Amino acid sequence: MRTTAVANQSARILALEKETRSELWRQTVEAIENYAERDDLPLAIETDAQKIRAELKAYDFASPRTPAEVLEFALEFLPRNQIHASSRRFFGFFDSSPSTMGVIAETLAAAFNPQVGVWSTSPGAVEIEQHLICAFGEKFGYERSLVDGTFTSGGAEANHTALLAALTKTFPDFGEKGLRSLDKQPAIYISAEGHHSVLKAVRSSGIGAKFVRSVRVKSDLKMDVDDLCAKIAEDKNSGLRPFLIVGTAGTTAAGTIDPLDQIADVATRENLWFHADAAWGGAAMIVPEMRHLFAGIERADSITFDPHKWLSVPRGIGMFLTRHARVLSDTFHVEPSYVPASNSAASDVIDPFTHSIQWTRRFIGLKLFLTLAACGWEGYAEIIRHQVEVANYLRQELEKSGW
Numbered sequence: 360m361r362t363t364a365v366a367n368q369s370a371r372i373l374a375l376e377k378e379t380r381s382e383l384w385r386q387t388v389e390a391i392e393n394y395a396e397r398d399d400l401p402l403a404i405e406t407d408a409q410k411i412r413a414e415l416k417a418y419d420f421a422s423p424r425t426p427a428e429v430l431e432f433a434l435e436f437l438p439r440n441q442i443h444a445s446s447r448r449f450f451g452f453f454d455s456s457p458s459t460m461g462v463i464a465e466t467l468a469a470a471f472n473p474q475v476g477v478w479s480t481s482p483g484a485v486e487i488e489q490h491l492i493c494a495f496g497e498k499f500g501y502e503r504s505l506v507d508g509t510f511t512s513g514g515a516e517a518n519h520t521a522l523l524a525a526l527t528k529t530f531p532d533f534g535e536k537g538l539r540s541l542d543k544q545p546a547i548y549i550s551a552e553g554h555h556s557v558l559k560a561v562r563s564s565g566i567g568a569k570f571v572r573s574v575r576v577k578s579d580l581k582m583d584v585d586d587l588c589a590k591i592a593e594d595k596n597s598g599l600r601p602f603l604i605v606g607t608a609g610t611t612a613a614g615t616i617d618p619l620d621q622i623a624d625v626a627t628r629e630n631l632w633f634h635a636d637a638a639w640g641g642a643a644m645i646v647p648e649m650r651h652l653f654a655g656i657e658r659a660d661s662i663t664f665d666p667h668k669w670l671s672v673p674r675g676i677g678m679f680l681t682r683h684a685r686v687l688s689d690t691f692h693v694e695p696s697y698v699p700a701s702n703s704a705a706s707d708v709i710d711p712f713t714h715s716i717q718w719t720r721r722f723i724g725l726k727l728f729l730t731l732a733a734c735g736w737e738g739y740a741e742i743i744r745h746q747v748e749v750a751n752y753l754r755q756e757l758e759k760s761g762w
């Protein structure tokens with residue numbers, strides 16, 4: 360009897376009493392609802408680290424506080440110490456306001472807490488994510504039957520995945536024997552406007568930042584394909600092994616799209632992996648009349664796309680997509696004795712932990728699924744069209760005023 364009482368008591372420490380919970384939820388929902396309506400939130404923060412740390416000093420965790428007090432602190436402290444990209448007055452970086460269905464999905468994912476490492480423990484969640492991977496793969500022009508991919512924490516992890524996939528595909532011994540077994544030093548090509556997450560991936564994979572070739576851009580800030588070819592030829596002559604070209608489809612600073620079709624030609628001719636980093640720009644693939652801007656992306660061996668940017672899905676959610684169905688398994692497959700495999704040779708079921716960098720992970724895809732299902736491709740197309748119109752108007756007015 361005593362053990363039951365202790366168990367009940369310890370369960371309550373984390374789960375809380377039903378009445379307490381209901382009241383906390385009521386306050387939370389009210390605060391989120393009010394937040395979406397507020398126009399008075401700071402767009403510049405007037406504080407400093409000392410002030411914030413002084414407030415946090417009160418939390419030494421020596422004794423518990425009431426959940427109500429802790430929640431009140433969070434609801435007061437957080438908005439005061441954050442820039443609010445959701446504000447109607449925010450004209451800064453491309454941080455988006457989170458979709459309501461996305462915020463709801465985050466709550467559900469946390470509450471139901473499926474283990475998305477393994478198919479057999481969370482088949483619904485894993486299948487929802489695979490369903491989205493196929494839908495987005497097709498949107499980017501891949502043949503549905505070939506599409507594979509994985510959800511990631513964001514674009515950086517997706518680019519890292521691309522690098523490892525390209526290494527594994529190009530150098531079959533890489534996974535087993537490592538970089539030092541290769542007879543030639545691998546080299547990578549990305550424009551000077553490309554994203555620096557690729558540099559971090561290169562460092563953490565052991566390739567060495569020196570072997571990332573920064574390809575010149577033309578005056579329109581797009582990759583200069585002549586310079587790309589020249590650098591590849593130069594490196595081959597000096598004994599390196601070019602293996603990966605990263606083309607950016609929507610650069611972070613200026614939003615330009617590299618000449619993807621020409622890059623695909625070079626990659627085919629030279630037998631290199633072509634990765635398209637469409638982290639934010641890729642969202643415009645949803646708009647039928649904008650798709651031509653991305654001509655050639657369907658020829659990419661893999662694609663990075665970030666729903667937490669232009670699709671307004673709450674952070675963090677990125678996607679790695681590929682048209683090489685086996686490459687993720689070849690790159691990440693492991694067979695631990697402590698995880699019951701759901702993946703028999705006869706089934707087409709995927710255990711995500713054998714398919715990605717992450718292992719235990721949250722249900723990343725739900726917030727995209729609920730948001731997209733509720734607005735449809737057409738809803739997103741309408742939003743993106745409107746935003747492009749606003750941007751064009753801003754540009755015209757700036758040009759008129761001689762900016």
Ligand SMILES: *Cc1c(COP(=O)(O)O)cnc(C)c1O
Nearest residue numbers: 513514515554556611638639665
């Ligand atoms: C934002 C961005 C990334 C990095 O993605 P995170 O989601 O921040 O990890 C990579 N590439 C491009 C082009 C980006 O704009």
